[in-house]
Amino acid sequence: MKIAVNGGHTPTSPGAGMYLDEVACDRAIKDALVAELRARGHEVADCTADDWMAYPLELNTQVSRANASGAELGISIHLNAGGGTGTEVLYHPASAGGWGQQVAQDVSAAVASRLGLPNRGAKQRSDLWWLNGTSMTAVLVEVCFVDHRADEAAYNAVGPAAIAFAIADAVVGGSAGATPAPEPAPVPAVPDIRYRVRAGGVWLPEMVDRTDTGGSGDTYAGNGQPIEYLAMDFPGWYQVCTEKSGWLPKVYAYNPDDLENGCAGDGSPIKYVRCYYETQDPDSTGWLRIRYAVANVGCGFFAEMEDLTDLSGYGDDAAGNGGTISAFYAYLVRA
Secondary structure: OEEEEEEOOOOOOOOOEOOOEHHHHHHHHHHHHHHHHHHOOOEEEEOOOOOOOOOOHHHHHHHHHHHHHOOOEEEEEEEEOOOOOOEEEEEOHHHOOOHHHHHHHHHHHHHHHHHOOOEEEEEEOOOOHHHHHOOOEEEEEEEEEOOOHHHHHHHHHHOHHHHHHHHHHHHOOOOOOOOOOOOOOOOOOOOOOEEEEEEOOEEOOOEEOOEEOOOOOOOOEOOOOOEEEEEEEOOEEEEEEEOOOEEOOOEOOOOOOOOOOOOEEOOOOEEEEEEEEOOOOHHHHOOEEEEEEEEEOOOOEOOOEEOOEEOOOOOOOOEOOOOOEEEEEEEEEEO
């Protein structure tokens, strides 16, 4: 069988990213899948767009290269985003009840099983050019979510070669040899952190990394009003500078009910934020740092801080510019 394969997006037209980088991961899976399918005796056209191509050229190029290849099946590799978890595979409604839907079901089940993540299944989409514009039966594989810690850990534990092997098994069967050698020992998942902000006299729902536990879908804490208090749960300390009092003492506790010792703030608008992570067990987790950013009322986010280092290179040791902060987010990374 002749199969067209591509890795979604390009470095110039990047996809999703947070704990995993979509372009880097889908390229690694794509390369392994092309090699595996060829090893099983199938003709494969790599239809991935060139790195310099921006949207929509990159997408049009993938489709035109696939159509020119004369392939019977097209497979596009992507990673998902939006706060969910697990594997899903998209197919065009015209393939409902046919081969395209079957391929989507089989691939989703195989990849989810290999990763140990939920199988979100085969889903119809009529708005994607890879599915609309290709002349062959086509599917789009959403391997896992870039913004979920469990998915990050599963991807790092299993590795791209084993994911590609699972896709090949589902699509063509007929393994050319033994299961790929195990990937190196998995790196433990980066821990989550929890935090809340109070704005307008009300504590907003708790955030876990960049996921709102209140279900709003927001990736930050804030409701557009000035933030008056910040409470954070992680090993280390955090500190705020307020309109009323300037810099307040460092806080090491997390208790939104204790405005004196369990959170940072004095009820007036917060102007700057500092955070510092103290790694507890580097042999187990590696050395960790906290990344965080703030946005002022009516404005976008400033550059991220990593502990007390401004990643934009300006040399600041705190997040903010002296304006009134209305949004905040934080998550952990390896040093």
